[in-house]
Amino acid sequence: MKRISFTPLRFLAFCCFVGAMIITAGCLGQSAQTEDNVQEDNIQTLIVAGPADFDSRIEMKMNVYDVFLDINANGKPIPGHLVSSWNKSDDGLTYTFQLNKGIEFHDGTQWNASSAAWFLTWCSQGARKNDIAFSKISDVSEVDEYTIQVTLKEPYGAFIKSLSSESNSHVIAPTSVEPAWSNDGEIVSFIGTGKFEVENYVKAQSAEFVRHDPASGEGTLIDRISYRVIPDSYSSVSALRAGDVDIIGVADHHSTVPYEQIPQMMNDPDIIVEKQSYGRYQVVELNCKEGSLSDIRLREAINLGLDRDKMVKELLASAAEPAYSVVSPTYPWAGSLAGTEYTYDPEKAKNLLDQAGWVVAGADGIREKDGQKLTLTYIVPQGEANSDSIAVYIQSELKKIGVDVDILVLESGAAGEERQKGNYDMYLHHSWGVPGLPEGPLTGKYHSTWGSWPVSYHDAELDQLIETAIATGADEDYSAAYLYIQEKYACMPLYDIEKIAAYRKAVKGFTFSASIYGLDLSTVSIEP
Structure with missing residues (x-):
């Protein structure tokens, strides 16, 4: 595994590289326009781009x-x-x-x-x-x-x-x-009761769908869907702007549209950008069992040392809302979190680190204790849009309070293996969105035996709170469990991962589903 410590200079070089790739992709896109986008014989085909194999994500399956x-x-x-x-x-x-x-x-x-x-x-x-x-x-x-x-x-x-x-x-x-x-x-086959059926599937490349009942399209709605895998989020933006695809951002529940690209797309007269919140937060999960962050004072300190308002304004083009609690207190099952938000307070963060025995000892400003520097390993799985810039920002912010962050970017499978082993201090992940909330994070991360996060925060009292909430399904019981997690500083919430849909102006009738995983393209049409 290669550890990558992102300095501002290195990050600038990274951005230049990505920019070059975008320009290249854009040029290729402009020369690659084919008859795929042309509606022949009144057959309307919607071309959808997504970052992953059709069979590995649920969104496109919801049309089947x-x-x-x-x-x-x-x-x-x-x-x-x-x-x-x-x-x-x-x-x-x-x-x-x-x-x-x-x-x-x-x-x-x-x-x-x-x-x-x-x-x-x-x-x-x-x-x-x-x-x-x-x-x-x-x-x-x-x-x-x-x-x-x-x-x-x-x-x-x-x-x-x-x-x-x-x-x-x-x-x-x-x-x-x-x-x-x-x-x-x-x-062994994709057979459902949905509006579309799978006509052809090439693993990790594409999938073709045809409307199961042609008459249900009423002669005005799309007849076919062509799904294309474009792993790089910047390349998918380029393909949309070039007219090679019709819609992006809808085929995955992860953030797949770079937020910094949103202003440019919104200024493009041929593109429409919409967003929808499902209560899904981008969070940094913390190793609460081993290492420095097993001390609650350090977990509180790094939460108070992060300026979330500045983060979303400067890095995300204000296209997201900052998150100050483990889940949104606007939901009835999380109302107890109102008034407990993690607000930016770097001075209190420094005091907490002092109390924990971590003091600034050298010219680099990084705190030490018993001759050991306060360095946290931060694993960032590849493929999450906006994750690189956010990682560098967290690294920079925590350094201001004397905490060194070592960023480790890994392929998602390798990252998952390290997560299972507990080989991290910080790990970029997310909370569940509707409909996975409210039970998802509780059973998936914070119950000591039900979940798959062995070094997340666990204790017997929390297990009991979670089991009670799951058994009763009552909002007040869920709320009690989430308040307990909030007070233990079990993770570092970052921002609301609003789902971004960007599509060509000719695409009509698209609407967001009630669930973050839902996707119904049966009501879409394409104007000539």
């Missing part, structure tokens, strides 16, 4: 699949295309679902009690069995042709919410696994 339950703008589960209603027994163990009629999968398989019962059984025994909600399922039975009953092993307050998760509850056909209808079969 429906989720078992829908959600509203507040992240609450509601009936949708597949389920018309449900009820829960008084003891919280039995759920009865009424299914919508007249729906079929792309291959003609009927959506009914048989296929619905198979799906939830497969979730509990097959590829999704490790999901907490599905691991709670004891039995799934058919009541009649369009009614199923699910029995849990124990009450689980977040069960219904979990059925609205695009990641784990998008419904696949029983014929899409091998062997067909097997309760633990492996997925």
